[in-house]
Amino acid sequence: MRIVICVKEVLDPDAVDNYVLHGKLEIGDDGKTLTQTSIPRLMNAYDEQAIEAALRFRDNGVECTLDVVCVGADPTAILRQAAAMGADEITTVPVENGSVDGHAVAKILAAYVQSKGGADLILCGRQASDDDQGVVPALLGELLDMPVLTIARDVQLEGDRVRVTRVTPEGDEIVEASCPAIVTISNELGTPRYPTTMRTMKARRLQPDQATLESLSLSADDVRPVVAMSKQYVSSVQGNCEFIDGATADDQASALIAKLRAERVIE
Amino acid sequence: MSNALVFCSFDAGRDGIPAGAEEVLTLARKIAAARGVDLDWLVVGAKPAAVDEIAARHGVAHVDQIDDAKLAEASPDLLVAALAGYVSQHSPGLLMMTQTFDARLIAPRLAGRVGAGVVMNVVDLEDTGGGVKATSTAYGGDTRVEYDIAGAAVVGVVADPLLPEPASSSSSPESRSVAVDLGGVDERIQVVQKASTEGPRLEDAQIIVAGGRGLQESENYALVERLAEALGGMAGASRPIVDDGWTDTAHQVGLTGKITRPVLYLAAGISGASQHMVGCTAAKTLVAINTDPDAAIFKYAQYGIVGDCLEVLPALTKAVKGG
Ligand SMILES: Cc1cc2nc3c(=O)[nH]c(=O)nc-3n(C[C@H](O)[C@H](O)[C@H](O)COP(=O)(O)OP(=O)(O)OC[C@H]3O[C@@H](n4cnc5c(N)ncnc54)[C@H](O)[C@@H]3O)c2cc1C
Ligand SMILES: Nc1ncnc2c1ncn2[C@@H]1O[C@H](COP(=O)(O)O)[C@@H](O)[C@H]1O
Numbered sequence: 001m002r003i004v005i006c007v008k009e010v011l012d013p014d015a016v017d018n019y020v021l022h023g024k025l026e027i028g029d030d031g032k033t034l035t036q037t038s039i040p041r042l043m044n045a046y047d048e049q050a051i052e053a054a055l056r057f058r059d060n061g062v063e064c065t066l067d068v069v070c071v072g073a074d075p076t077a078i079l080r081q082a083a084a085m086g087a088d089e090i091t092t093v094p095v096e097n098g099s100v101d102g103h104a105v106a107k108i109l110a111a112y113v114q115s116k117g118g119a120d121l122i123l124c125g126r127q128a129s130d131d132d133q134g135v136v137p138a139l140l141g142e143l144l145d146m147p148v149l150t151i152a153r154d155v156q157l158e159g160d161r162v163r164v165t166r167v168t169p170e171g172d173e174i175v176e177a178s179c180p181a182i183v184t185i186s187n188e189l190g191t192p193r194y195p196t197t198m199r200t201m202k203a204r205r206l207q208p209d210q211a212t213l214e215s216l217s218l219s220a221d222d223v224r225p226v227v228a229m230s231k232q233y234v235s236s237v238q239g240n241c242e243f244i245d246g247a248t249a250d251d252q253a254s255a256l257i258a259k260l261r262a263e264r265v266i267e
Numbered sequence: 268m269s270n271a272l273v274f275c276s277f278d279a280g281r282d283g284i285p286a287g288a289e290e291v292l293t294l295a296r297k298i299a300a301a302r303g304v305d306l307d308w309l310v311v312g313a314k315p316a317a318v319d320e321i322a323a324r325h326g327v328a329h330v331d332q333i334d335d336a337k338l339a340e341a342s343p344d345l346l347v348a349a350l351a352g353y354v355s356q357h358s359p360g361l362l363m364m365t366q367t368f369d370a371r372l373i374a375p376r377l378a379g380r381v382g383a384g385v386v387m388n389v390v391d392l393e394d395t396g397g398g399v400k401a402t403s404t405a406y407g408g409d410t411r412v413e414y415d416i417a418g419a420a421v422v423g424v425v426a427d428p429l430l431p432e433p434a435s436s437s438s439s440p441e442s443r444s445v446a447v448d449l450g451g452v453d454e455r456i457q458v459v460q461k462a463s464t465e466g467p468r469l470e471d472a473q474i475i476v477a478g479g480r481g482l483q484e485s486e487n488y489a490l491v492e493r494l495a496e497a498l499g500g501m502a503g504a505s506r507p508i509v510d511d512g513w514t515d516t517a518h519q520v521g522l523t524g525k526i527t528r529p530v531l532y533l534a535a536g537i538s539g540a541s542q543h544m545v546g547c548t549a550a551k552t553l554v555a556i557n558t559d560p561d562a563a564i565f566k567y568a569q570y571g572i573v574g575d576c577l578e579v580l581p582a583l584t585k586a587v588k589g590g
Contacts, residue, residue, distance in 0.1 A: 013406055017541050020409040020565045032412070044305065061445060102375075103384065128536035131405050131412065132522065133387050147344070147455035150372050161460065167516055169368050169525060170462035177456045178551030187506070187523060188516060226384040231413040235541075239566040241555070249412045250400065252572050252584035256554065260569065265531050265585075266474065266498060 001120040001157075001179075003054050004113055005068045006140075007047035007082060008152060009075045017067040025234050032232040043078035046125025048085075050185040051076035054123055055086050065089065067116065067202040069211075071108050076208055084195035084203035089178050091209040093172035094217070096238045101225035102131075106139035108223060113144060114157050121162060123183040131177050137184045147177040153188035271328070272299045273359040277311035277346055278320075278367055284315050285365040287526065292425045294326040294392050295363050301394035304360070307331055308440070311349050312338040320439045326353030330440045331357075335449050342454045346373050351380045359419070361399055363392075366423035374423045384416035387423040407522045407542035425526065450495060467501060469518060469525045474500025474533075477520055477547070478508065481536015481557060481576055485513045490580040491535060497587040503527065503547075505537050520546035532585075535576035539564025556580070 010203035011034055019025040026033040052228045053247040054066050067089040079090040093108050100108070111258060113119050122144075127134030141148035154165040155174070162181050166173045167188050195203070213223065244259070274295045278285050287341040292306075299306035305328035310318055312331050322330050333349045350373070354362065364370040366387060390411070391402040392462070398417040404425070405412045451481035469475065474499065488508065502518055509519040515565035522529055522542040525571045532550035536557065537543060544567055547553065555568035556576045572579055 013409075013542070014540075016406045017409055020406075020541070025409070034410075036526060103379075103514045106379070126523070129407070131403075132407065133403075134371055135378075135385050135387060138372055138375035139379040139385070142376055148372060148376065151368075169468065171517060171519075172460075173457050173458065173462040175456050181455075187510065219578055226416065226418070227386055227438065228415045229412055229416050230400070230473045232410050235404070235408060235411050237566045241565045241571040243560075243565075243571045249578035249582040250585070252574060253579060253586040256570060257570060257583065257586040260552070260554075261421075263552070263565035 001062070002116070002118070003057070003064050003066050003121045003123060004116070004119040005047070005054055005066060005082070005087070005123045005127075006051050006109055007050070007068055007070045007075075007078060008044045008072060008125070008128045008130075009041050009072045009078050010043050010128055012046045015039045020234055027232055027234075032110050032229055034232070041077070043081055044125050044128050044130075045126065046129070046185055046187060046243040048121040048192040049187060049189045051082055051087065051184075052124055053185050053189055054154070055193065057155075057157055058086070064213070065109035067119070068111065069093065069112055071095055071100065079208040080203040080206055081195070083191060083206050084199040086195075086199075089173075090206065090210065091211055092108070093211045093213075094224070098229070100223055101227040101229075102133055102135040103139060103226045104223035105131065106136050106143055108213070108216065108218065109136070109140050110210055111218055114168045114215055117210065120160075120179045120203075121157070122146070122180070123155075124182060124184045126184045126186045134184070137182050141182045144180070146180050146181075146182050148182045148184070149175055149177060150184045151164050151186045152183050153186055155183050155185070270358050270360045271307045272302065272361045272363070273307050273331075273357070274327075275309040275311065275350065276338040276365065277373070280532055284317055284321065285367045287365050287425070289321065289325070291363055291365050292321070292327070294424060294446045296326055298361060298392055298394050298399065302360070302397070305329065307357075307359075309333070309350075309353060309445075311346060319440060321440070323437050326438045327440045328438065329409075329443050331443045331445050333445045333447050335447070337449045337452070340458075342458075343369075343376065343456060344454045345449060345452055346490050347376045347380055348421060348449055348452040349447050352449075353445055356445065356447075360397070361419070362421045363422070364423050366425045374421050378421040381419070381421075384418040385420050385421045385423075386416065389397075389422045389424045392422065397532050397545050404545065407540070408545040408548075409541040414521050426436040453577050467579045469501055470502055471518065472527065474498045474518070474531045475503045475527055475529045475547070475550075476500060476504065476533045476535065477503030477537060478535050478576070479505035479537030480507050481538075481542075481578070482508065482535075485511070488513045490577065490584075494533070494580050494584045494587070498527070498531070500531070502543045503532075505543050518559055522546065534564055534568075534578065535580055537564055538562050539567060
């Protein structure tokens with residue numbers, strides 16, 4: 001069976017967090033692009049877990065082709081990482097950074113999947129850790145007319161059925177659908193495997209296949225953003241913490257509890 | 268397009284009225300007023316008792332309801348079909364949802380189905396003359412992004428503590444029953460086993476004591492649970508310690524966990540990464556215990572204790588019990 005895994009390249013969210021914490025995040029002249037070249041570009045962590053989910057099918061004896069695709073400026077490094085993890089095919093659809101929105105990405109991914117004669121299963125991350133939107137898989141599901149099973153901690157294939165354990169606020173829920181289907185993977189799936197040095201060395205020479213808007217029969221109009229990002233800025237945090245002093249932990253504790261009681265925060 | 272602006276809820280079976288609904292209505296009314304259009308509330312499925320009263324307080328013009336036996340188990344294909352049917356009858360210019368767990372899937376599916384733009388994690392909205400500018404969080408709350416959508420839009424709104432309390436401007440909403448033909452819609456997703464956490468939920472807790480990696484060892488999570496119990500609250504956790512199995516996912520607070528809105532949130536040994544803070548900055552009072560005086564969490568906290576949580580947590584439990 002053919003499994004397509006959609007991966008996005010993002011700026012390392014921990015590095016962004018660190019720059020913000022130290023008041024050093026830089027935003028470019030366009031008022032929206034994060035410009036620090038020192039922030040590493042990584043595969044979105046949930047997408048790495050989506051690859052891991054697919055590799056586990058293979059561990060369990062499911063015969064499958066793993067086709068990893070990325071819409072982005074130059075995702076060669078993360079696609080090589082995908083190959084080192086065990087992807088059979090890696091493909092990039094080049095677009096300029098920041099030039100497409102989720103709607104356009106979904107259209108490109110849908111056209112890509114169709115150009116490959118469809119897929120039995122499409123795996124995505126639950127959300128991209130840059131924009132946190134989590135809309136591409138649902139939009140893709142609409143375009144390809146497939147059910148979308150979200151926030152999975154476990155995915156099992158049983159014949160042409162996919163069974164997914166979802167992490168819901170009420171606890172785990174188990175759902176099923178017939179393939180073809182789209183599943184979005186959450187971090188609860190667990191740590192993705194680390195590629196062996198041998199595989200990493202081999203993947204280093206790989207050049208990803210390239211699909212283009214033209215080869216996918218998409219016009220510039222087709223991928224014009226519906227949702228246009230116009231501005232990005234650092235969120236402000238108040239920062240007026242009152243520190244509770246005391247010679248011992250007991251002193252600090254009593255002082256805090258007294259304050260919270262005085263303010264009727266607690267009884 | 269001077270079509271009504273619609274706030275939509277469909278959680279009757281699960282949540283009743285979703286937490287934060289009034290903040291969304293506050294935002295919705297602002298846009299409806301700017302456009303000079305009606306604000307309507309669409310309830311899909313059973314209508315929770317409080318809807319009419321809340322709608323009246325927020326100046327809602329119509330409370331629409333799609334009630335169909337098939338919607339009893341609100342499942343995605345049926346919900347999206349019901350909403351899309353409503354959109355084709357009423358063509359709302361803007362459809363807003365509280366960003367519940369289910370809405371994270373329903374909003375973008377609906378947008379795709381009806382050809383509208385979709386934005387999630389919205390904390391503020393502004394009318395741009397028919398279109399809308401949505402402000403959303405990104406990078407787990409580290410940054411905010413403004414998006415412009417020229418045409419019809421579907422947005423998922425997260426409760427923002429900065430939003431004002433809803434002002435009163437009462438109306439007497441007219442109830443309308445909306446018929447959508449769901450006869451031909453088959454649900455493609457079958458529930459094999461329902462989620463079954465019984466009892467209180469972190470989202471509803473008034474007091475939360477949360478622990479993070481600063482607790483050092485799995486056994487020490489009990490210190491958090493003991494203080495939570497002494498305060499009559501619930502225990503929360505940061506993601507790394509949930510990942511390591513110190514407690515289960517139901518306790519995870521943050522971007523990929525629970526969005527909580529307690530009166531008191533006490534964070535012990537939590538650094539204050541944006542992805543965690545998204546889940547607790549709506550707390551009325553935030554207290555942090557951390558050995559590092561420069562920890563990011565102190566930027567958010569009203570009260571801070573610089574100290575070892577392994578000592579401070581038991582001391583707090585003692586102080587609470589000691590009266
Ligand atoms: C896309 C994405 C989504 C995420 N979603 C979430 C989410 O939903 N929820 C979440 O929590 N995280 C989430 N994270 C992870 C988040 O970025 C942080 O890594 C995480 O919150 C850190 O957890 P922590 O504060 O427990 O651990 P650390 O960052 O390791 O902090 C431990 C803290 O404890 C302090 N400390 C150490 N010893 C003691 C002691 N004895 N007493 C007191 N303090 C001590 C340290 O000074 C430090 O500040 C997400 C990350 C990404 C990229
Ligand atoms: N540019 C992209 N290329 C490939 N897949 C993507 C891209 N953007 C988003 N996705 C997929 O859609 C998921 C959700 O992304 P988003 O809707 O941007 O939060 C990601 O985890 C990826 O699996």
